[in-house]
Amino acid sequence: MIAWDPNMELMPEAELKKMQFKLLKTLVYRLYSFSNFYHERMVAHGVHPDDITRLEDVAKLPYMVKSDLRDNYPDKIFTADPEELVRYHVSSGTTGKPTVVGYTKNDLENWTESLARALTSCGVGRGDVVQVAYGYGLFTGGLGLHYGAERIGASVVPASVGNTERQLELMQDLRVTAICCTPSYLVHIGETAKKMGISIKDDTRLKRAILGAEPWSDQMRERIEEEMGIKAYNIYGTSELSGPMFTDCAEQNGIHMWSDIALVEIIDPETGRPVPDGEQGEMVVTILQKEALPIIRYRTGDITSIDHTPCQCGRTHPRIARLSGRVDDMLIIRGINVFPSQVEHALLGIPEVSGNFMIEVDRVGALDHMLVKVELNPEAFSDKINDILDIRRKVGHTLKNMLNVSVDVEISEPGSLPRFEGKAQRVIDRRVL
Numbered sequence: 001m002i003a004w005d006p007n008m009e010l011m012p013e014a015e016l017k018k019m020q021f022k023l024l025k026t027l028v029y030r031l032y033s034f035s036n037f038y039h040e041r042m043v044a045h046g047v048h049p050d051d052i053t054r055l056e057d058v059a060k061l062p063y064m065v066k067s068d069l070r071d072n073y074p075d076k077i078f079t080a081d082p083e084e085l086v087r088y089h090v091s092s093g094t095t096g097k098p099t100v101v102g103y104t105k106n107d108l109e110n111w112t113e114s115l116a117r118a119l120t121s122c123g124v125g126r127g128d129v130v131q132v133a134y135g136y137g138l139f140t141g142g143l144g145l146h147y148g149a150e151r152i153g154a155s156v157v158p159a160s161v162g163n164t165e166r167q168l169e170l171m172q173d174l175r176v177t178a179i180c181c182t183p184s185y186l187v188h189i190g191e192t193a194k195k196m197g198i199s200i201k202d203d204t205r206l207k208r209a210i211l212g213a214e215p216w217s218d219q220m221r222e223r224i225e226e227e228m229g230i231k232a233y234n235i236y237g238t239s240e241l242s243g244p245m246f247t248d249c250a251e252q253n254g255i256h257m258w259s260d261i262a263l264v265e266i267i268d269p270e271t272g273r274p275v276p277d278g279e280q281g282e283m284v285v286t287i288l289q290k291e292a293l294p295i296i297r298y299r300t301g302d303i304t305s306i307d308h309t310p311c312q313c314g315r316t317h318p319r320i321a322r323l324s325g326r327v328d329d330m331l332i333i334r335g336i337n338v339f340p341s342q343v344e345h346a347l348l349g350i351p352e353v354s355g356n357f358m359i360e361v362d363r364v365g366a367l368d369h370m371l372v373k374v375e376l377n378p379e380a381f382s383d384k385i386n387d388i389l390d391i392r393r394k395v396g397h398t399l400k401n402m403l404n405v406s407v408d409v410e411i412s413e414p415g416s417l418p419r420f421e422g423k424a425q426r427v428i429d430r431r432v433l
């Protein structure tokens with residue numbers, strides 16, 4: 001195994017935790033002393049830096065949410081002097097003001113090192129030609145991956161997004177071996193290649209793709225890997241945390257969250273209580289060494305689980321599972337957190353039904369009642385009632401196993417459920433909450 005920073009990446013877990021505690025303590029003292037925002041928050045929350053006496057005490061600190069950044073637009077939470085800032089990134093908000101993230105030289109350095117480790121763990125290195133097909137500009141993807149790939153000595157092709165035929169030409173002519181982009185854009189590149197009579201597998205040297213910035217599934221990974229003859233890795237990060245920073249390693253078994261950079265908690269989004277390793281919840285992240293825009297206990301809204309067991313690759317830093325949804329999408333059915341993405345995931349494993357579905361939630365008496373409407377695939381369509389009942393039972397079992405809650409299933413004809421352009425509205429909740 002080749003690691004970019006073996007001392008750090010293979011450090012025993014106990015030492016990592018000690019280091020995290022030191023970094024956390026330093027961060028909290030610094031912000032209590034020098035940040036109005038954090039000082040006021042801590043005072044209002046009744047917590048003093050002296051109360052942080054072990055790593056778990058991070059839970060005593062107040063949360064931070066996206067609207068804190070919007071409300072303090074553009075730079076009221078920044079703790080570095082303006083002349084210390086060397087870059088800004090701006091993320092466009094779907095509602096209201098955008099959020100602005102500033103970076104000091106050290107902030108960029110930590111971001112770049114994080115990606116250098118991550119890219120190395122995916123098997124990218126010196127001698128690789130990396131096509132960065134994320135947007136360059138205010139969005140963090142392009143420049144982030146650009147500097148990360150340069151740091152490890154790879155040759156970078158700063159292709160940015162768009163002009164897909166030209167992307168393919170560059171890929172072939174410059175003997176590109178790795179591409180960084182969104183999964184949907186890579187699929188589009190693949191389709192365009194087919195139309196042009198190019199086989200990514202046979203006519204290019206592409207071996208790896210580092211994909212993220214939008215939700216995607218393991219099924220999609222398998223499809224991409226098989227069709228293109230490559231390995232596809234998952235990358236995570238949001239602009240608030242600095243940008244994309246963390247990826248799968250070659251084991252493709254979870255995203256390593258570097259402990260010296262991020263302190264990760266997984267909480268129940270309803271109660272705020274921590275959930276055990278392996279259980280799904282909302283990811284809360286403290287970035288331990290950020291200077292310009294410090295982030296303590298940021299509620300990402302992303303649903304995942306964490307695994308602290310040693311990875312086959314040898315790295316000791318914990319791994320998070322592929323994101324399985326957003327907190328905003330969560331339903332609580334009879335006290336159990338249910339995500340539409342879990343339903344989607346379950347249905348993808350049942351060949352008789354399509355991935356198109358609707359969820360309807362009602363309250364019958366005092367009890368929540370969830371109905372999942374699914375659509376038959378044309379090949380499975382049958383006029384025999386027993387065939388349909390068998391499929392219905394199978395879907396019901398699979399969903400119960402996945403969700404830990406019983407649901408009713410309604411099977412409908414192929415093509416009968418609504419289609420969505422853009423973000424699908426698959427949930428109708430008729431409960432008066």
Ligand SMILES: [Zn+2]
Nearest residue numbers: 249311313315
């Ligand atoms: Zn690993």
